[in-house]
Amino acid sequence: MIIKIVRDRFWVKASNIERWAEILKLLPEKIPCSSKKDIARDYLGYKVDEKGRIVNADEVYGLFGIEKAKDSVTIVGCNFIRANEEGYELTESAIELVERYKQNDGWEKILAKQLLKYSIRVRSIAFALLNGGYLCFEKRYMENLANAYITLNDKEYYIFRDKPEDVNINTLMNDYSSKILGGFWRKELDIDDAEEIVFKGVNKEYPSLGSMSTYLKIPVLLFGYLGWIIENGDRRYVLDKHKIKNDADKEVYDSLVYQTDTEEIEVLKELIKEYSDIRGFFPIGIVGSMLKNRIDRESNATEEQWIDHYFITGINEGRFKIKDHEQGQPRHGRGLLGKKDYQLIKLEILEIRD
DNA sequence: TCCCGCAATAATAAGTCTGT
């Protein structure tokens, strides 16, 4: 399946994150217009030049969703407004955004969540940063964007560059196209999970890259404003998994990562096998530390807090059972909840059933 | 140098005409 995507267009002024909520607030839920142009002109007061083009209305176009032509599908925006039989209508999330904006009740999270669900380029960045990638800067955070890159699986993607011959955002989105398309669009377009996805431009082989830094920094700044971006090492940044899970919903988070739960358990089993003695006892401080590094590097919790939280939660949820425990040597590290007689643990891992 | 707005240009879709 070939999906055409246009350049992502968000609110024009990067710091003006209220702009989309303000625009959507001006629109009725049902909009009896026959074109996007009419909405911008008749409801939002944009000027139209003598050739019939709307002046400076990029931010309006980014609100729409998909457009189907005879034999192609184009993603034109973040799906806040969709076409219906009579014209256009606000989507459920647009209505929620406006409602929350009026109440000033966490509307920024609704906005960010929508970008994570529907903007292919935003999903590409989030996907990379949630699956072991880092966003790296030469000097300071968000400076010199042309040389900033995401490193993922030993490949460097210069996501803000606009040269087609560079390894850029287009490379990233097509390297992981199936996961990046995500279940939300997949459901709306009725595309099978197994279908191969290729992203192309509307008029060209590859999606447009012009002014990519100008456009793409806007959602990155929004994520920063929400506290979703955390420094991890020298000038390297990742997304905070816990915040995204809480602020944008687990459903959205899950659409961006590979099946975490079973994968985590596999890592844990592997570590236990490596570090346990012949009886099956392993040092929880050491294994826990390795596990945190493997599956949750960017957590803000201290290592001790993380380990206690991870295992106690698992026990409470019935996924783990402590079969036996005993005191170890100082080299075995801290025991569970700081108890000396829980330095060495024998753990039963119960398979998760549906 | 980098960023950004603007406008020229390319591409596409929709509409109209014409000859069969």
Added chain:
DNA sequence: ACAGACTTATTATTGCGGGA
């Protein structure tokens, strides 16, 4: 009625140039 050619309307993309 209906292909196919041609025209017009609209949108997408690029590239220029001013300003920090």
